[in-house]
Amino acid sequence: MPSQSNPPQDGREQARVCRETYSALCGRFNGDLLRASDPEYEGARTIWNGMVARRPGLIARCADVSDVQTAVRVANDIGILTAVRCGGHSLAGFSSCDGGLVVDLSKMRDGSVDPDARRARVAGGCLLGSIDRATQRAGLVFPSGVVSHTGASGLILGGGTGWLTRRFGLSCDNVAAFTLVTADGSVVRADPKQNTDLFWALRGGGGNFGVVAEFELKLHPLKSVVLAESLTPEANIRTLLECWRESMADAPLDLKWNVDLRLASHKMNVPAQLRGRLVAGSSLIWTGAPEAAQPYFQRAFSLCHPDSVRTRTVSYLNLQTMADSDFPHGRRYYTKSGYFSYLDDATIDRFLEALATVPSPETQIELAYLGGAAGEIAADETAFGDRSAPFIINLLANWADSSADALHISWVRSVFGKLRPAMKPGVYVNFMSGDEQDRVPEAYQQRWERMVEVKTHYDPGNFFCLNQNVQSKKS
Numbered sequence: 001m002p003s004q005s006n007p008p009q010d011g012r013e014q015a016r017v018c019r020e021t022y023s024a025l026c027g028r029f030n031g032d033l034l035r036a037s038d039p040e041y042e043g044a045r046t047i048w049n050g051m052v053a054r055r056p057g058l059i060a061r062c063a064d065v066s067d068v069q070t071a072v073r074v075a076n077d078i079g080i081l082t083a084v085r086c087g088g089h090s091l092a093g094f095s096s097c098d099g100g101l102v103v104d105l106s107k108m109r110d111g112s113v114d115p116d117a118r119r120a121r122v123a124g125g126c127l128l129g130s131i132d133r134a135t136q137r138a139g140l141v142f143p144s145g146v147v148s149h150t151g152a153s154g155l156i157l158g159g160g161t162g163w164l165t166r167r168f169g170l171s172c173d174n175v176a177a178f179t180l181v182t183a184d185g186s187v188v189r190a191d192p193k194q195n196t197d198l199f200w201a202l203r204g205g206g207g208n209f210g211v212v213a214e215f216e217l218k219l220h221p222l223k224s225v226v227l228a229e230s231l232t233p234e235a236n237i238r239t240l241l242e243c244w245r246e247s248m249a250d251a252p253l254d255l256k257w258n259v260d261l262r263l264a265s266h267k268m269n270v271p272a273q274l275r276g277r278l279v280a281g282s283s284l285i286w287t288g289a290p291e292a293a294q295p296y297f298q299r300a301f302s303l304c305h306p307d308s309v310r311t312r313t314v315s316y317l318n319l320q321t322m323a324d325s326d327f328p329h330g331r332r333y334y335t336k337s338g339y340f341s342y343l344d345d346a347t348i349d350r351f352l353e354a355l356a357t358v359p360s361p362e363t364q365i366e367l368a369y370l371g372g373a374a375g376e377i378a379a380d381e382t383a384f385g386d387r388s389a390p391f392i393i394n395l396l397a398n399w400a401d402s403s404a405d406a407l408h409i410s411w412v413r414s415v416f417g418k419l420r421p422a423m424k425p426g427v428y429v430n431f432m433s434g435d436e437q438d439r440v441p442e443a444y445q446q447r448w449e450r451m452v453e454v455k456t457h458y459d460p461g462n463f464f465c466l467n468q469n470v471q472s473k474k475s
Contacts, residue, residue: 014099017080018057021101024074031063031107044104045096047085048149051332051405052093052434056083061104065179065187065213068124071103072211073185076463083466084211087127087151091335092434094207094466095154103211105153113138118219119176124212126152131217132320140219141316143168148321149329153212158430158468159204159384161392163319166372167253167287168220172203172384173377177216180209183463187213201454204384205444206429207467208451209458225319226286228297228311230304231270234278237261237355238348240303241280241367245343245391247299248369254288255296258368261351265361271307278355285319326362327398334397334409336416337431338423339389347422354395354415359407362398365415367391383451385443386426393419394431429468440468 018035025033034041035058044059057080060071075082081100088095096102105125113120115138122131129148135141143164145155152171160171168174177191178199188210190199201209232240244259251257264270264279282300286293290313301309314322327333340347351365358364371390379387395415397408427436427443441448448470455462455472462475 011099014057017078018099018101021074021078021080022058024078025060025070028070028074029060029067031067032059032061034059034061045102046329047088047090047093047095048329049089049091049093049333050330051334052096054093054096054098056097056102057099059102059104061107063107065108065181068103068105068181068211068213069185069187071101072181072183072463075101075103076183076185076461081466082463084207084464085151086125086153087149088329089147089150090154091333091430092432092436092468094434097466105211108213113140113219115140118221120217120219122152122215122217124153124214128152128155128320132317135219136223136315136317138219139221139223141168141222142171142217142219143174144171144320146320146323147327148324152215154207155430156215157202157204157206157212159428160430161368161370161374161428163225163256163285164220164222164287165370165374166256169373169377170204170384172382173374174218175203175215176218178202178212179214180212182210183459183461188458191216197450197454198458200381201383201451203382204429205451205454205470208455208464208470210464222287222316224313224315226290226293226311227314227319228282228284228286228293228300228309230282230301230310231264231274231308232280232282232304233274236303237278237280238352240282240300241343241348241351243299243303244367244369247296248371248390251296251369252288253372254286254292256285256287256368257296257300258283258366260364260366261355261358262364263358263361268361271305274305274308278358331362332397332399332402332405332408334412334433335394335431336412336433336436337392337394337428338416338420339386339426339428340391340393340422341389341424343391344422347419350415350418350422354411354418357411359397359404359411360399363408363411364396364398366394366396368394380447383444383447385428385447386424386445389424389426392428394428432468437469440470443468444470
């Protein structure tokens with residue numbers, strides 16, 4: 001059998017393996033089997049990151065858990081390269097593959113909410129938006145990401161940061177149980193009492209261990225937040241960043257303050273004086289009593305352009321969809337990310353130097369402060385990487401035309417190279433691009449050996465290799 005890590009490269013051999021897989025699945029599969037000749041294929045093969053345009057030989061759009069089992073068993077027996085797709089949002093393009101099989105969960109989006117227990121059960125193909133709509137009907141939230149068309153599985157398995165990270169922890173911290181299809185097609189439950197090592201590894205370890213068919217989620221009461229937004233002109237950015245780094249160290253859990261450094265587009269709704277200029281955008285979320293937010297907001301606003309300040313109460317559903325249009329399907333995305341224990345003055349210098357050369361208005365330096373509830377979880381309680389360095393940076397390039405690929409990628413790589421010496425080792429796997437496999441051990445650090453042990457037990461042949469990959473001892 002060909003190794004998943006070294007799939008056949010010859011086109012004729014790939015085609016033969018795909019035909020064999022298709023024949024083996026026909027008559028045993030309840031969902032849709034899509035090949036390149038099918039009308040739905042082109043739409044089904046497209047994923048979020050336009051940088052990654054792959055053509056799988058077969059897409060198995062699963063109708064239920066038994067379909068997932070069948071697809072995994074057949075694929076493993078035949079040895080076809082296999083990707084798993086939920087929402088297709090993998091930055092690295094792991095949601096698809098060339099010439100192989102895609103196990104597509106997009107038909108598996110059912111869910112239920114138990115308001116009294118503050119629990120939800122959601123299928124593995126759910127998007128964040130579908131979870132938000134279901135939980136908000138009960139006045140509850142699941143802490144997740146900030147773009148509603150993101151697939152929940154990939155986000156949760158990689159950790160999951162968002163607006164509520166400081167208040168309620170990472171997404172993976174709020175999972176009570178996983179139901180998983182493993183590489184041999186078995187259905188396994190992982191929770192604090194059953195398969196506890198797998199439960200540990202799934203909270204931050206990515207898609208290395210199987211296909212999650214269902215999540216049991218912990219929910220929290222929340223229906224709205226106070227949102228404040230503002231822009232700081234270039235002359236005040238350094239002072240703003242100094243204020244931000246000091247303010248967040250002892251900020252209450254109710255406050256989430258993100259800063260992004262970018263070029264103010266003429267298309268943005270910004271004061272005329274700032275259009276086309278370098279700015280720092282502040283987005284502050286307050287989850288507590290609205291009147292208590294003002295002292296914290298005022299400190300941030302003191303360094304902002306007064307005509308850019310906007311404060312309002314928004315529903316959680318509105319908050320969760322506000323960034324959707326900024327990150328649409330089909331644009332080209334490339335990132336590099338890392339952690340800082342502290343932002344010293346020299347690092348702020350590097351930020352300002354990088355901002356002066358930013359290649360487009362959509363490309364930005366994203367800065368967030370974690371800590372809070374996410375930092376209260378012990379380092380060895382989950383597989384998720386280092387929680388002790390609260391400053392997380394994401395260099396996010398976002399552009400439309402392939403002719404600009406080299407410009408944006410080189411900018412991200414250059415800036416990252418200058419910043420990395422001051423970073424603490426570690427990386428958030430959900431922010432990793434496809435050229436960073438060498439950083440995967442860095443993501444898990446002292447948890448690495450335990451990750452390898454769990455991988456070796458549940459996926460000894462590295463069948464699930466299209467991810468930020470942890471190889472078993474036997475692969």
